[in-house]
Amino acid sequence: MLPIMLTCCVRNVLSRRLSRLKASQCSLTPTLQYTRRHCSTSSTEDVDLVRTLMQLCVDRYYISPGQTNVDLFRRGMSCRYGPLGMELRRNLLDQWWHAVTRSTVQVFGINTLSSSEDTATDGRGQLRIVESEHVKQILEQQDLSKEQLVQEVRQLLQRSPSMRTNFLQGALEEFVPSLELVNRKLPFGLAETGLCFQPSDGSGCPAELTQTSLVWFCSPRTSSQWLDHWTRQRLKWWRKFALSPSDFSSSDVPKEELEETVSRGVRITYNFPWGQEPLEELWSRGNTELLQTHKGVRSKLQCRDGRKSVPCVVSVTGNMDRGVMAFLSNSLQQVKKEHGKQKLQQRKVLKLHPVLAPVKVALDIGRGATMELRQVCEGLLQEFMEAKISAWPGYLKSLPTVEQLNAKYDEMGVLFTVVISENTLESGLIQVRSRDTTIKETMHISEIKNFLSRYISAADNI
Known part of the structure; x- marks a missing residue:
């Protein structure tokens, strides 16, 4: 049943x-309707780029095959992710969580449940x-x-x-117990991530999306400044991981699009080949919904700010499934190059930020593979796992040529490829190829783990 x-x-x-x-x-x-945005691509080049991106996502284990699944992903809905897509989404959520909860002392994580009642809508439109x-x-x-x-x-x-369509209501309900935690002082925020449901287009069958939520409680006289603050912080965060930061932008929401309880709104968008789509929305919501949630009892909502006023709410809501697609789109590069006597070839590479890349290093064996080489790879793989460096065990399956191997890893977004050869057994030297530069260099096997850790840490701190 x-x-x-x-x-x-x-x-x-x-x-x-x-x-x-x-x-x-x-x-x-009645149910809320999701307005599907159809592709308005104006050039054949953009159409080809979208087709290439979606096919690459399927071929390289980011999403599972199937037109319905691809359409869900394209629309910014949660889909059947492959191993690499799941890891990319997890990395993105981890970075969001760290950025929000560590940006200020007074942000706390919560976990709420879907409610059988909606005090704001009296259950209508759910x-x-x-x-x-x-x-x-x-x-x-x-x-x-x-x-x-x-x-x-x-x-x-x-x-x-x-079914929950956002985390706002749960955060509003958690305000009073959290207020005691902070000794009734403002400002502070409540953060939460997870799956929510959104009505789709005319089919009437809702779809899931991976949502992030920060609900910020502040003094009424500072709510506008806090909205500006979080807008700057969030836009800076999206651009931090981008290969082309200018594709991420923010803009005020027109007044005619604002809900009755909202005084001001800001959207952070990404410029996809088919047009701009929102990644995060920030709203200055006043205190109406907070009062409704707590049945208008102002006394238990008042804080120690000298004015006995009810706090205002600033909400920041993000769609991380669309965020995953934005970074995949932003990182895809197609570079034409001459390859020996062959014709002009096109190299596809996902230049994902080192912190977000699902696989940091791939381990492969050179010609003349032996049992000893496999044992070295297994030992090195174990070291990477202990250091929490995601590695791809390429040595378990070899491709016919080095060029094919490199092309596969470039399309997967793998940062570095390490080749273990007979020379490794003799001298301890390994060959390391960079995804971004394609340069191959030699280093001692004992150095590779620290090299990767420093590289990723340095990229995270930029």
Whole structure:
């Protein structure tokens, strides 16, 4: 008995059931609609770039194959990630968490649950979960009239838990206990990450997305300054990991697009080949929603700021699935080069930031592989794992040529390739190739772990 989300999918079934009763279609709890942005690519070059990027993501283990899965990823929704895509998303979330919680002392991590009630909307416009068997049982009751059928479904909806579309409500509920933690002093923030549901386009079947949330509580007189502060911090963070930082930008949200409780908004966007898409949204929300959550009891919301005022809320909400796609798009380079007597070739490489790259180093064996060389690779792989340096065991499977091997790792975004050869057994020397420069250099095997650690640390501190 599997849980399902009751959206347009169920409404379609109800429509058919009601038609047999010779009644018009019943209007059930409305769901928010996701406006799908279609590709507005203006040139063949951009179309080819998008196609190349998506195919590379599939071929190099970032996302699983299948047109539906590719479409989800393209739309910035959570999809079936491959091993490298999962690692990239994890690295991105780790960096977001460290940047937000370490940027100021007063940011705390929380973990909230989806609520069966929504104090801000009174339950209207929500996604809810019901068991398919319960829906089936209602629809199979042939003796029910139209009104009885509608009543049964409404009661089922009221009993069913809602699906979370963001983390704001949970943070607002956590404000009072957190206020005691900080001795009732402002400002402070609550951070959370995880999966949320968003209604999709006309299909009516919601999709997941990996969302980040920072809810910042501050004095009303400083809320505008804090919105500016977090806008600068977040834009700087996105650009830090970018190969082309200018593709990330921020802009104020037009007043006509603001919700009733929001006084000002800012969007951080990425310029994809098909147009700009939002990565993070920052809102100055005032204190209306906070008061609604706590039933208007101002006394327990007041802080020690000398004014006995209710704090204002600044929310920062990000879509990390779209962030993953943005960095993959931003890092893809196609470099044309002459290769010996062959024709002009195109080298595709994912120049992901060293901190984000899913694989830092690949281990391979040169010609004349022996059992001793494999043992050296296994020992070196264990050292990397202990140092928390992600490594790819390429020595387990060899490609026909070095050029093919390098092309594969470049497309995977691997920072360095290490080749263990017979010379390693004699002198301890290994060959190290850089993804970004393609330069090969020789170093002692005892130096490689510290070299990688210093390289990644230096890139993180820039």
